[in-house]
Amino acid sequence: MPVSSATSSDTSALAAGSPDFAALCRIARDLLDMPFACLWQGDHVGLAGSDDGTFGRSVAAALQTGLPPDDPASPLLVLGDTRDGPALAKLSGIAGEERVRFLAVLKVPVPAACHLEPCRLAVFDTRPRDFDADQRRRLLDLGTLAGQALQLSWQAELARLQETEFRLLAETSTDTIVRGNLEGIRLYISPSVRALLGYEPEELIGHRAIDIVHPDDRESFGALMAEIRAGKLETGASEVRQRHKDGHWVWMEASVRLTHDPATGAANGYVASVRDIQRRKQAESHLEYLASHDTLTGLANRAVFDRRLAEAVLQAQRDGRRFALFCMDIDGFKRINDTFGHQAGDAVLREAARRFQAAIGDDDTAVRLGGDEFALIRMLDNTDAAVSVTTMAGRLIDAMARPILFRAHEIQATLSIGIALAPQDGLDVDQILSAADRALYAAKLGGRNTYRFASR
Known part of the structure; x- marks a missing residue:
């Protein structure tokens, strides 16, 4: 096993995050007036000695592998003369011409929760020595400090590893x-x-x-x-x-x-x-659009119409707010489909929707109810209601009068409109719808390409 040595003038190079074992050895050597001290934990070893380090390293290596089993009753083993300990006499570096005669070995106390390898602190000499109570206390105290240093080192390393893991999680x-x-x-x-x-x-x-x-x-x-x-x-x-x-x-x-x-x-x-x-919001927005718009023309659909008409009726009932409901059919739409095909019919519906949108105001709601049926809900001011409705009807009919280009064809389409006014034509949804439908039927009977009021 590798051994780090230190004399009074140098310091061992230790693994990052570990206590300075050589420094602890120097303190033990000086505090106990010993020529040699070593501290080891697994492969991590520190040494302080008064010689060039050769003898101390050999003894430290021998102690790492050759100590007898720990005595649970006492963490400290003291041999005033190793000749009294026959088991130690056979250790390499202890037997021989230069040998260890005094040895004190302490099991450094480290909390079990740290899950650290056992650690030992030893001081030794080449001559027999007494080891009084004061020296024992000092060695035990030093062992306590060494154990605390190991615990702090373990906690710091654990914190560093946790920080590394947390940073990895955060940054990836x-x-x-x-x-x-x-x-x-x-x-x-x-x-x-x-x-x-x-x-x-x-x-x-x-x-x-x-x-x-x-x-x-x-x-x-x-x-x-x-x-x-x-x-x-x-x-x-x-x-x-x-x-x-x-x-x-x-x-x-x-x-x-x-x-x-x-x-x-x-x-x-x-x-x-x-x-x-972003993608989820775009998907939600698209679903909301599909739920409220006609996919062919982009106008509001029947669900929006039902809700918007109910709101307009409620305002009329509660506040007396007037509104007009336009029900609109494209005249001769079946003929257009039969003559030019359904793609042409779809093109007419899309162009009609575009023209309606261009003709109405920001507060108006244009709707495709299905097929060639359209509707418009227009909120009215009390001062110019009749003029506003008549003007809008004329604008819509004029918008549809222009030919619609489809491929090489000019398709002529006209518009019939039935108009119901609230509150005079009714103050519930069914009444208003029925009145507007009657007016639309009257416009078709009147020759198409025109409008009629339900109450006229």
Whole structure:
């Protein structure tokens, strides 16, 4: 086994994180007025001697392998003269012309929880010696200090390994790990923030996360972080947009946990795990779009129409707010399909929807109900309701009057409109719908490409 030696003028090179065994040996040698001292634990050995080290190293090597079994009753073995210990007389480096005559060996006390190899501290001399009670006490005290040093070294090494593992987890995680204080200042950000937001960690450390949160999300995010920092919430989650370094917004989900000082239990900051949810948000947005829009024309669908009409009726019942319901059919749509094919019919429907959208106002709701049936809900001001409705009907009919180009064909399509007004044509959904349908039927009977009011 390798042995590190030290004289009064040099120090052994020891493994990183381990106590300085040679220094402990020098203290033992000087404290007990001995020419030699050695300390070993497995392959790790320290030595202090008064010679060039050859004799001391040979004795240390012999002691490492040749000591008798430990006496459970006493951690300290003392031989004033090794001739009295026949088992030791056979050890290499002890028998011979130059031999050990005095030996004291102490089993260094180390807590079992540390799971360390046994450690021994020995002092020896080439002549017999007495070893009084005071010297025994000093050696025992020194052994206690050596054991504490080993325990601290083990704890430090354990902490270093744990830190290495935690850092590996943080720095290789696809989630971005953030450590912040109670003021919201970020103290650590894992490297994955480069992929998430385009920043180097150092660019964000020392700043608050809310500084780059989207204005629409700032209030809710700030409220969550305030509750976390105040100790009102131990954990919380938030979906927010943060500004990428190149300027665009990134949807992310942050799971935040309050942290506490292990000694006092007082809140001392937070840890957050942040992940990109851009694709999920895009998928959710697409699903929401599909649930509320007609896939062919992009207009609102029947579900939106039912909800929007119910809301308009409720406003009319509660506040007297007036509105108009337009029910619209494309005239001769079956003929268009039969003449030019269904692809042409789809093109006409898409173009009709585009023209409707261009003609209506921001507060109007245009809907495709199915087939060639469309509807429009228009909220009205009390002052110019009739003019507003008539003007809109004319605008829609004029928009459809222009030919629609499909491949090499110019397709002519016209529009018939039936209009019901609330409250005069009814104050519930079925009444208004029925009135608008009657008006549409009247427009078709009147020659198509026109509009009719239900109450005229």
